[in-house]
Amino acid sequence: MNRSRVPLYTTLAVLLFFYLPIVVLVINSFNASRFGGTWDGWTLKWYAKLFTQRDIWLALKNTLIIAVGATAGSVVLGTTAAFALHRYGKSRLQRVHYSLIYTPLVVPEILMGISLLLFFVAIGAELGLFTIFLAHVTFCTSYVAMVVLARLQDFDFSIIEAAQDLGAGWWTTTWKVLLPLLAPGIAAGGLLAFTLSIDDFVISFFVAGPGSTTLPIRIYSMIKFGSPPLINALSTLLLVVTFTLVALSQRLTERRRA
Amino acid sequence: MGEFLEFDNVSRHYGDIRAVDGVSLAVRKGEFFSLLGPSGCGKTTLLRMLAGFETPDAGRVFLDGKDITAQPANERKVNTIFQSYALFPHLSVWDNIAFGPRIAKRPRKEIAEDVEKMLKLIQLSDQAWKKPDQLSGGQKQRVAIARALINKPQVLLLDEPLAALDLKLRQRMLIELDLIHDQVGITFLYVTHDQGEAMSLSDRIAVMDHGKIEQIGTPAEIYEAPRSSFVAAFIGDTNFFEGEVDEIIEGEYSRLEIEGFPPVVCFNDKQLVDGVPVFISIRPEKFRIWREKPDLDWKHTVVKGTVEDVIYLGHSTKYWVRVQDYRIAVHRQHHRFLLDEKPIRWHDDVWLSWHADDGFMLERYREADEQLMETPPEKVGEAQGRT
Numbered sequence: 001m002n003r004s005r006v007p008l009y010t011t012l013a014v015l016l017f018f019y020l021p022i023v024v025l026v027i028n029s030f031n032a033s034r035f036g037g038t039w040d041g042w043t044l045k046w047y048a049k050l051f052t053q054r055d056i057w058l059a060l061k062n063t064l065i066i067a068v069g070a071t072a073g074s075v076v077l078g079t080t081a082a083f084a085l086h087r088y089g090k091s092r093l094q095r096v097h098y099s100l101i102y103t104p105l106v107v108p109e110i111l112m113g114i115s116l117l118l119f120f121v122a123i124g125a126e127l128g129l130f131t132i133f134l135a136h137v138t139f140c141t142s143y144v145a146m147v148v149l150a151r152l153q154d155f156d157f158s159i160i161e162a163a164q165d166l167g168a169g170w171w172t173t174t175w176k177v178l179l180p181l182l183a184p185g186i187a188a189g190g191l192l193a194f195t196l197s198i199d200d201f202v203i204s205f206f207v208a209g210p211g212s213t214t215l216p217i218r219i220y221s222m223i224k225f226g227s228p229p230l231i232n233a234l235s236t237l238l239l240v241v242t243f244t245l246v247a248l249s250q251r252l253t254e255r256r257r258a
Numbered sequence: 259m260g261e262f263l264e265f266d267n268v269s270r271h272y273g274d275i276r277a278v279d280g281v282s283l284a285v286r287k288g289e290f291f292s293l294l295g296p297s298g299c300g301k302t303t304l305l306r307m308l309a310g311f312e313t314p315d316a317g318r319v320f321l322d323g324k325d326i327t328a329q330p331a332n333e334r335k336v337n338t339i340f341q342s343y344a345l346f347p348h349l350s351v352w353d354n355i356a357f358g359p360r361i362a363k364r365p366r367k368e369i370a371e372d373v374e375k376m377l378k379l380i381q382l383s384d385q386a387w388k389k390p391d392q393l394s395g396g397q398k399q400r401v402a403i404a405r406a407l408i409n410k411p412q413v414l415l416l417d418e419p420l421a422a423l424d425l426k427l428r429q430r431m432l433i434e435l436d437l438i439h440d441q442v443g444i445t446f447l448y449v450t451h452d453q454g455e456a457m458s459l460s461d462r463i464a465v466m467d468h469g470k471i472e473q474i475g476t477p478a479e480i481y482e483a484p485r486s487s488f489v490a491a492f493i494g495d496t497n498f499f500e501g502e503v504d505e506i507i508e509g510e511y512s513r514l515e516i517e518g519f520p521p522v523v524c525f526n527d528k529q530l531v532d533g534v535p536v537f538i539s540i541r542p543e544k545f546r547i548w549r550e551k552p553d554l555d556w557k558h559t560v561v562k563g564t565v566e567d568v569i570y571l572g573h574s575t576k577y578w579v580r581v582q583d584y585r586i587a588v589h590r591q592h593h594r595f596l597l598d599e600k601p602i603r604w605h606d607d608v609w610l611s612w613h614a615d616d617g618f619m620l621e622r623y624r625e626a627d628e629q630l631m632e633t634p635p636e637k638v639g640e641a642q643g644r645t
Contacts, residue, residue: 161311162344164331166358166409176357180348 022239029232046233056234059218062129066204066214067197070136074193077137078144079186085145086152104142112139113206120207127209135207136197143196144189147253151185184252191249195242261320262287262445263308263413268317269469270303277303279469280317285413285447285462290439292448292456295466296492301449304466305415308447309338322412337406338415341422343398345390351401352377352386358409376404379438396427403438413445420455432458453493457481465489481541487620490539497586499538503531503619511557511614514538518582522559523614537620542589544616547577547602548609557614565606577602579610586610 029047032040050056081101088094104112116135117127125131159181163173179186201216208217215238222231261284270278278300285291293301306312308319310331318327326334337358345354355376359369377383380400390398399419406414419435420428436459439446450456456463457477464474465488473485484490487498501516503526512526514536524538546552552560563581577588588610602608 156342156344158340158342158344159346161309161331162338162340162346163357164311165309165336165338166405167332167361168357169332172361177346181346 025232026236026239029229029236031229031232033229035228046229047237049230050233050237053230055213056215056218059213059215062212063198063215066129066132066136067194069133070140070197071190071194073133073137074140074144075186075190077141078189078193079148079182081141081145082148082152085149086155101142101145104139105146109200109202113203116203117206127207128212131207131209132204132212132214135203136200139200139203140193140196143192144186147189147192148182148185151182151188151253155181188249188252191245191252195245195249198238199242261285262289262322263447264320265304265307266318266320268304268307268314268319270300270307270312270314276300276469278307278314281466281469281471282317283464283471283474285445288443288445290436290446290448290459290461292450292460292463293466294450294453294456294463294493295472297451299466300469301451301466302417305338305417305447305449308334308413309336309415310334335409335412336415337409337411338417339399339402339406339419341418343390343402343422345398345401345405347390350387350389351382351393354390354401355404355408357405362409372408376408379407379441380404395423396431399423399431400434403435407438407442407444411444413447416446416448418450419448420450420452428455435459457493465492467492484539484618484620487537487539490537490618490620495542495587495589496539497542497584499540499584501536501538503534503536505532512619514619519561520559522617523557524617524619525615526619534621539618539620540612540616542576542587543574543591544612545586545588545590546611547579547588547590548611549602549606551609552611554611558611559614559617560609560611562607562609565602565604565608568602568604579608581610 030042030044032043032045081097085094085098085101089098113135116131116138120127120131159177160173163177168176199216200214201220204214205217205220208214213221215234219231219234219238222234263285265281265283268278268281269276281300281304283304293304295301303312307314308321310326310329310333314327318325320326321334321336346357349357352373355373356369359372373386374383377386380403382397382400382404385393385397390401393401402419416435420431423431432455435446439459448456448459460477462474462476463480465472465480467488473480473489475483480489481493484493484496490496491498499516499519499522501514501519501522504513504515504521506512506526507523510525511523514522514524516522516538522538551562552558554560561581563579563586565577566580566585567578569576569578574589574591577590579586579588
């Protein structure tokens with residue numbers, strides 16, 4: 001057996017490069033030392049302490065409210081957008097639609113943050129949970145649309161015609177055929193939107209107002225004023241949630257191909 | 259009017275393309291009727307207008323005396339078998355078949371009985387709880403048939419239902435379709451580009467090209483008496499000769515002039531008059547091949563040629579015979595050896611003969627016909643600038 005070891009080494013190198021900082025963070029979250037640097041043995045006290053911090057819980061509540069709301073909003077908008085794009089994708093209107101949907105994926109976040117902030121100020125909206133929700137819906141919609149659109153590519157539309165042919169009206173077709181078949185795609189898009197919303201810092205930072213601090217913003221301010229081990233513990237928890245959701249979303253998109 | 263299913267001067271355009279162009283067609287109750295033509299000829303569009311997935315730009319569609327032109331697809335008493343089967347992948351075979359009756363809100367017990375009956379008809383009773391992707395192509399096909407038939411449609415529409423199956427399975431499904439048609443007695447409207455399928459299944463066939471119907475008739479009528487050069491070329495193999503009517507003899511027959519040929523006698527049912535330029539179409543199996551010049555009556559035409567190619571096909575042999583400017587395809591069964599027991603070989607000089615009734619005169623009336631003469635039979639219907 002003389003298989004090349006190059007693929008193995010490159011993989012290890014890439015993984016190391018990607019995840020070493022994260023591993024350090026995770027390990028440090030169990031470090032008893034008050035300041036990183038030295039190792040004082042294992043502990044769970046930072047996690048315990050997390051649960052006593054009221055402002056962290058408030059930030060988590062805000063984050064979850066926004067994430068759930070933004071997910072719901074972007075799933076509805078993104079799915080309908082994907083439908084329009086798939087069905088009428090060849091028309092000029094839909095080609096413009098496609099580029100507009102695609103743009104938020106490539107525009108620098110900071111630009112989106114600033115423009116959203118300027119917009120909200122211009123129309124005199126009060127910055128708060130609602131403006132963050134709106135901002136998150138804008139970029140999450142693009143992601144949901146892309147995921148659902150990919151799903152639609154290998155969707156056989158004669159199935160819809162078959163349902164109508166068998167006597168199903170618009171409503172029955174949607175509920176009995178279309179949604180069950182697209183559910184994995186929509187769920188995957190939704191999970192992705194949820195993850196993105198929970199993690200978002202830059203855009204939230206611009207459009208957040210007093211009392212609407214989200215978890216990432218809270219973490220940022222803790223770096224300045226709080227204790228580092230606490231941040232490690234919180235980040236590790238956030239990391240676990242994110243990884244679980246992403247893994248779940250990938251499983252959903254892959255299931256049908258197997 | 260008065261026919262069971264009727265298209266009355268129906269048209270459907272997509273931009274500049276006339277997918278269906280003023281088609282009128284009547285189908286009898288219980289008939290197995292095929293729409294046959296090359297891809298892009300409008301046959302599927304016509305079917306979809308009956309199913310309700312397309313609305314005609316002009317004309318009306320009648321079913322059982324009712325005008326259904328504007329009726330939505332889900333209210334029509336017709337069901338479709340799709341080329342891709344279009345089974346619901348998230349439902350079991352049982353639930354797929356029960357889909358229609360459930361929507362119609364029929365009593366639960368009745369649905370169960372009917373589904374079981376259908377499963378028996380398609381011989382899949384033991385596979386009822388499988389999902390479609392666990393079935394083979396032929397089984398999926400049969401589920402699609404059951405799912406449509408359980409609704410007792412007035413017409414069953416079949417859109418190239420066998421196109422996705424391999425040859426052996428296709429032949430078996432052909433027989434099964436035929437049996438099912440006999441058993442249920444429902445009107446079948448069958449769309450296909452495969453003349454073999456259309457010929458073996460249909461009571462009548464409508465041959466379509468460029469959105470128009472070229473000819474309607476029984477399979478034998480269409481094969482034996484094609485009314486246009488397209489039909490002659492599309493259905494089976496044929497040889498075209500270009501000539502001119504010379505004189506009409508004995509009423510039904512005419513003498514034709516074909517360059518380089520002796521006077522050709524041909525059946526002239528269309529009463530084409532002197533001087534009309536015509537094509538004469540002769541099927542390869544209508545020729546007889548001789549070593550010596552045969553002595554035949556006046557209804558036969560005899561020409562001399564040279565064998566250019568011999569292709570052994572198993573059930574028959576195909577000869578390409580050069581006669582003047584023409585390369586004539588000749589099919590002979592069990593005639594690889596002539597009476598003198600010597601095989602016909604390349605470069606042999608032979609005599610070809612055919613009977614006046616075996617040739618069909620077709621008027622040369624459009625440019626497309628000229629192109630058709632140059633097109634090899636297997637390419638007819640392709641390469642004519644279709645979309």
